[in-house]
Amino acid sequence: MVARPVKFSPAPQEMEQDEDFDASARPPFTIADLRAAIPKHCWERNAWKSMSYVIRDVAIVLALAAAAANMNSWLLWPVYWFAQGTMFWALFVLGHDCGHGSFSHNKTLNSIIGHLTHSAILVPYHGWRISHRTHHQNHGHADNDESWHPVSEKQLKRMDWLARSGRFKLPWVMFVYPMYLWGRTPGKEGSHFDPSSPLFAPSERKDVITSTVCWGAMVALLAGMTVAAGPLWMFKLYFMPYWINVIWLDLVTYLHHHGYEQKVPWYRGKEWSYMRGGLSTIDRDYGLFNNIHHDIGTHVVHHLFPQIPHYHLVEATKAAKPILGKYYREPRKSGPFPVHLLQPLMKSLQEDHFVANEGDVIYHQRDPTI
Template sequence: MSFVVRDVAIVFGLAAVAAYFNSWLLWPLYWFAQGTMFWALFVLGHDCGHGSFSNDPRLNSVAGHLLHSSILVPYHGWRISHRTHHQNHGHVENDESWHPLPESLFKKLEKTTLNFRFTLPFPMLAYPFYLWGRSPGKNGSHFDPDSDLFLPKEKKDVVTSTACWIAMAALLVCLNFVMGPIQMLKLYGIPYWIFVMWLDFVTYLHHHGHEDKLPWYRGKEWSYLRGGLTTLDRDYGWINNIHHDIGTHVIHHLFPQIPHYHLVEATEAAKPVLGKYYREPKNSGPLPLHLLGSLIKSMKQDHFVSDTGDVVYYEADPKLNAQRT
């Protein structure tokens, strides 16, 4: 809860300072800082979804709804689909987050869809659209209790989180009338999209862009452990503490019940055990600019996987790269 108090205080403090000075010299700094803090709020709600925030499920639910609804994320809808991701990480067909496209599906996609998926910055703006319609080849919505994402017993939870999302959206509409749309765009709209870019950037790099090709599995070749070891740790430099060490992703996938404030300690303890199966992140230096290079390289190389085979690797489509060039 101390992290929640800290982050919420910073969010309101940043907004108050930006509104008070209302200077175009400060707004860009505010947008980056506040968008990063929205991302930090998401990570805390992410812990609520895993049950690592508290041993009390009710507190997890209340805190998760408040944190996620404030940044227009349907808490239960996302929590359940994220559970699916963790239960099937590294599985070609069953994974939920940034899973690979089989070659046959890749070749059926329209040119516009391919450009949006593989041409920056569009993939870094994907999260709201994923919430509404999921990824290519998968049906359903995080807002629809009848979606095949959810079990019948989970429908009430989805209705609750969708109602909270609607309430937050209604509040934002009301604030537009009170403060004006331009001021709301500056205070909330642009930081929201910075948050979306952080979320897509970080979650993508957890599963792509390593110097060595990462395997994806099918059938009997897949296991929870093998799938978890296809994730990557990333070093975000001075931002690590701000977004609650979310870059320690390998240990999080193996043991999602570990709270974020123990992830660094747990990672250091696990390194000798994992040995060569732990992929050490590059040292970021003062700014994690090298991660942009990893992202760009991955977007050019990680297009699809083979339709056959129980251990497959990303392949590149030369035609797509030629069109973008």
């Protein structure tokens, strides 16, 4: 059963989409074709180069905190919160690379850097890494995906007002990530901190315990610093940037899996494949933040080939685009600040509410009661 795609009119200056093109059609190319088009050096992982980004980001984080504490001006604190929260998100992306093994060939180094970068921003590294692996293995699958998975019509009817607000209403949808980690989002159960969670296999429980202990150590450190420096100082130096980081995380992950010019197809059963699921993701342009965020906006090639380090994703995407053709959704170009992303975010929240309970190729539909 195939649901007819719903299309939006393109926004001004948006890349024109072929109205006759069906993004859910089986592609005429294979994953091997795409792999062959990407230069071999794009697959090379360099631990020293990866570490240079860690050193850069940590240095910026420390410098921002020192400068803000020294000036201690309420006129400048909001600027600090945004800048530092942006850098917290950059640290998350580096830990994300560790989770994929694209940081280096050394699993021990990946684990150490992953724990340091993620625990610092209250993310349980292994718990997240494992569920994120599930997301990549099932991307685009309406029932098995892990990140911003679609809600079925049955699930939507069972959601209370609080769950609906957290899923579809601003500003709450931009603060949902901590609830996701604790297993409090609709449609998916399982805490990222609990080694007996259904998210994990028995063999992975030791890893989950390790990450939960590291997370707990960071919480204890923050508690000690709050006692020593005072709640107001910790609010200004850490907790406000933490929430800006959460907003970045929710915004980026949401927009990479929700379309605007053309609705993103979701699959079930025999219609789903790894490549078709990966092609349902969307690249986004974040302007001057592309480099700061380690080119996380190049999301299509990352989903198809998560082994590619972030510093090769732009080149790999350029090489793959001639093969992808119309299956590649060209991102709308941004100015210095990606304010253009507010339009697809708002439109998606207004339109993308649920998918049909049945069907192998389906699209988000609108619930007029939301």
